Amino acid sequence: AQKVTQAQTEISVVEKEDVTLDCVYETRDTTYYLFWYKQPPSGELVFLIRRNSFDEQNEISGRYSWNFQKSTSSFNFTITASQVVDSAVYFCALSEALNTGNQFYFGTGTSLTVIP
């Protein structure tokens, strides 16, 4: 079973529109960590945010915001007033505290295209 599901494979929006990228996770651990990474066309993975399972407070960073809801096992990512530079593949990832290897379980990614 997939530990992280990103159901949206591709999304296209027109510049300045808001867009929400969905992430649903599955874990039996009570302590876990969720992450979002951005992979622009150049290929590198850029860390965006980390959230632990005990902190359900939503976070805003500029045009980015994250909505963590344990009740639905979701950690969604919203970009407000999208820009062309936001075009990238976005990955959600899960790390479980009981996992000695600290490995990340990545979702399959959502490819976002922002059209000028």
Add this chain to the structure above:
Amino acid sequence: EPEVTQTPSHQVTQMGQEVILRCVPISNHLYFYWYRQILGQKVEFLVSFYNNEISEKSEIFDDQFSVERPDGSNFTLKIRSTKLEDSAMYFCASSGRQANQPQHFGDGTRLSIL
């Protein structure tokens, strides 16, 4: 800002040959990782390394793979006898002194097996 560096950026190798991918993690990090990403697919965990030994490995990381930290700065991934299906982007990552901190990724090495 410190970063993870990987060399080479692109490696082309004949099938059956050995290849070594090199990484220099962030200097004060203690946890090191290798992931791979087959073109257009998700990022998959290969191995994690802590305190000079493998702490976890996936089923992908079979006997053809090995990792080494030969000195205080480098972290290498060796594939002994490459197969066509090893063609992928390989990412090295490192994280700090506590578990489950954000992993900082290098820019990746694109491995092409001919």
